[in-house]
Amino acid sequence: MKQFLSKIYKNQSNIYKVSLFLLAITLIIYLFPKGGKFKYDFQKGKIWQYETLYAPFDFAVYKTDEEFNAEKDSLKSKHINFYRVDSKIQENVIEQYKSKFAIYFPDSLYSGAIKERLYEVGADILNQIYNKGIVQAEQDNVPGDVVNLVKGNEQTSVFFGDLIQLSQLQHKISSILGSKNASQYAGTFYNLFFDDIKPNVFYDESLTNKVLEEELKSIVGTRGHVEKGKRIIAKGEVIEGERYNMLYSLRKEYESQLWSESNYNWILFGYILLVSITFLMLVLFLYKYRPLVYLNNNKVTFIVFNVLLMIFLTTVALKYNAAFIYVVPMCILPLILKAFFDPRLGLFAHVITVLLLGFIVPNAFEYVFLQIIAGIITIQTITNLHKRANLFISVAQITLIYILGYFGLYIIQEGHIKNIEWQTFGIFILNGLATLAAFPLIYIYEKLFGLVSDVSLLELTDTNSPLLKELAEKAPGTFHHSLQVANLAEAVANEIGANAMLVRVGALYHDVGKMNNPMYFTENQTTSVNPHDELSPKESAQVIIDHVIDGIEIAKKNKLPDRIIDFIRTHHGTSLVYYFYMKEKESAEDANPDDFRYPGPIPFSKETAILMMTDSVEAASKSLKNPTFSVIDGFVERIINKQIEEDQFINANITFKEIQVIKKVLKQKLTNIYHLRVEYPE
Structure with a gap:
């Protein structure tokens, strides 16, 4: 049991990676639409390049989206609106009429017979107009439209013009009074009815929409039938008209039937196989070409998370509306991976992601072509991400490539631009604007995954930062030395293609540990008093060695990134x-060199190796009394060759050729620092 647990512990990193990739494969397959893939790729208006196709089974001919939408629009335009009658309003108005009639027609002015006749006239007016119905609003109907009138549980169809609108009420009352020879009483009746008559017919939106939805659901999606064995299309024929409709229907029927219970396991196995192969390519790339990234589970998780995020966003857009798949800013993936790692890794992960999405997107060739081209442009154009203008310029270039690529593909497919969908260009512009989200995403990822981008490195180069200001105050000589090393290291890094910004930041902070005991380092000693005179060589060496440990503690306290702390840890190696050591040897020949050795580790990257070389050369150059070209040449060669002999660079991915270039640059820079001139003959 102990051996088993020991094996698990030793292989926990590999177990984590396997679990991570299995989880990623499972999530991707879950996100993929549940349907098979039709084995023929065709486009309307193109030539059928395959062999003559016969119907493999009986299937219905589906209506195209255009036909289906046209039928829906026709149904909507012919749909009859529903209005509901509120009978209580008529009852209330009649009650009000009964109570107010005596006020407007008093006994003092009207005799009993006349008053009784006028009462009957008024009641008849109310009955006539309410039996017709007083409508509240027109609701986009015209008088000739038929509407459904619902009263209680009864429904009748009437012309909208037969209903009385409020604006027609006065005319209707006048007409009824005229027919009853009572026009002279029109003013009194108007005043009597003015405040009480209200509409009793109202547009019923919910019922109208409900009936419309039921009618839309009843639309049949098919318009014919193809029997098994019937020829659908012959090789060389143009894909148009009924041929296109049959191919479209066959593909739809084929994909729906393919994902059935009998084929489910096989199709699922196919998806698992293809997605697994694709992820295997990513794993092999990391293992072979980016071993440091592969060994870091945090970085591997970050890469897989971003691939999954892009696939998730694209599948969401695809389910909502396939036309919006280009809104998803796929170029954020190579952009972010380039910011944290390198362009090659960013492009490789981008291509892997696009290939995975090629299984599910419509017009897969068009999608894969445009996305890969855009990814290449992203890698080539976006440099110095910490400069804001560069991102905007690059996003404009990426958007332009999308537009030009889509335009070219459309011309090839259609042969003209008459029916080009110009709104697609707007989608590409939205894609470009969404790509600008890379800036806040980089900041979020730095906090979540503990990574460092060029933007953060630029912030750390600010010499007015609290830590560097403290270093300048407590150890001004060390601060000046760090600036000199930073300049040398940056120049060297630019020459051999290393990360110049990272090297500069590492150089600025590599000696922060000297703040604890600044006077024990010669660059900070301004008087003839040397604290080491009171210490033994072994004690002095320990004070010097401790500045590495102190620097790591100070850096962690000030929350410097681990990549910067690596420079502090490795700048003296072992x-x-x-x-x-030589001073101790003078008094004790059996001096133990391990008591005078830095704890390490040795440099493990080009950048940390550069810092070790430039730090040693710059510090030792202060001891040169009469520097000449030959002195500087031998001085640089001696220091760096000694580091090579001590195997300080065996873990760093740096070549002998690059080391020779570093020597050359350091010699040139030291020559400039000491203002050496060519000696002219007398």
Whole structure:
């Protein structure tokens, strides 16, 4: 049991990676639409390049989207609106009429017979107009339209013009009074009815929409039938008209039937196989070409998370509306991976993601072509991400490539631009604007995954930062030395293609540990008093060695990124504090070199190796009394060759050719620092 647990512990990193990739494969397959893939790729108006196709089974001919939408629009335009009658309003108005009639027609002015006749006239007016119905609003109907009138549980169809609108009420009352020879009483009746008559017919939107939805659901999606064995299309024929409709229907029927219970396991196995192969390519790339990234589970998780995020966003857009798949800013993936790693890794992950999406998107060739081209442009154009203008310029270039690529593909497919969908260009512009979200995403990822981008490195180069200001105050000589090393290291990094910004930041902070005991380092000693005179060589060496440990603690306290702390940890490697070792040897020949050795580790990257070389050369150059070209040449060669002999660079991915270039640059820079001139003959 202990051996089993021990094996698990030793292989926990590999177990984590396997679990991560299995989870990623499972999530991707879950996100993929549940349907098979039709084995023929065709486009309307193109030539059928395959062999003559016969119907493999009986299937219905589906209506195209255009036909289906046209039928829906026709149904909507012919749909009859529903109006509901509120009978209580008529009852209330009649009650009000009974109570107010005596006020407007008093006994003092009207005799009993006349008053009784006028009462009957008024009641008849109310009955006539309410039996017709007083409508509240026109609701986009015209008088000739037929509407459904619902009263209680009864429904009748009437012309909208037969209903009385409020604007027609006065005319209707006048007409009824005229027919009853009572026009002279029109003013009194108007005043009597003015405040009480209200509409009793109202547009019923919910019922109208409900009936319309039921009618739309009843639309049949098919318009014919194809029997098994019937020829659908012959090789060389143009895909148009009825041929296109049959191919479209066959593909739809084929994909729906393919994902059936009998084929489910096989199709699922196919998806698992293809997605697994694609992810295997990513794993092999990391393992072979980016071993440091592969060994870091945090970085592997970050890469897989971003691939999954792009696939998730695209599948969501696809389910909502296939036309919006280009709104998803796929170029954010290579952009972000380039910011944290390198362009090659960013492009490779982008291509892998696009290939995975090629299984599910419509017009897969068009999608894959445009996305890969856009990814290449992203890698080539976006440099110095910390400069804001560069991102905007690059996004404009990416958007232009999308537009030009889509335009070219459309011309090839259609042969003209008459029916081009110009709104697609707007979608590409939205894609470009969404790509600008890379800036806040980089910041979020730095906090979530503990990574460092060029933007953060630029912030760390600010010499007015609290930590560097403290270093300048407590150890001004060390601060000046760090600036000199930063300049040298940056120049060297630019020459051999290393990360110049990272090297500069590492150089600025590599000696922050000297703040704890600044006077024990010669660059900070301004008087003839040397604290080491009171210490033994072994104690002095320990004080010098401790500045590495102190620097790591200070850096962690100030929340410097791990990549910067690596420079503090490795800038002396496992070299000796040579001066005090030789001093100890003078008094004790059996001096143990391990007591005078830095704890390490040795440099493990080009950048950390550059810092070790430039730091040693710059510090030792202060001891040169009469520097000449030959002195500087031998001085640089001696220091760096000694580091090579001590195997300080065996873990760093740096070549002998690059080391020779570094020597050359350092010699040139030191020559400029000491203002050496060519000696002219007398």
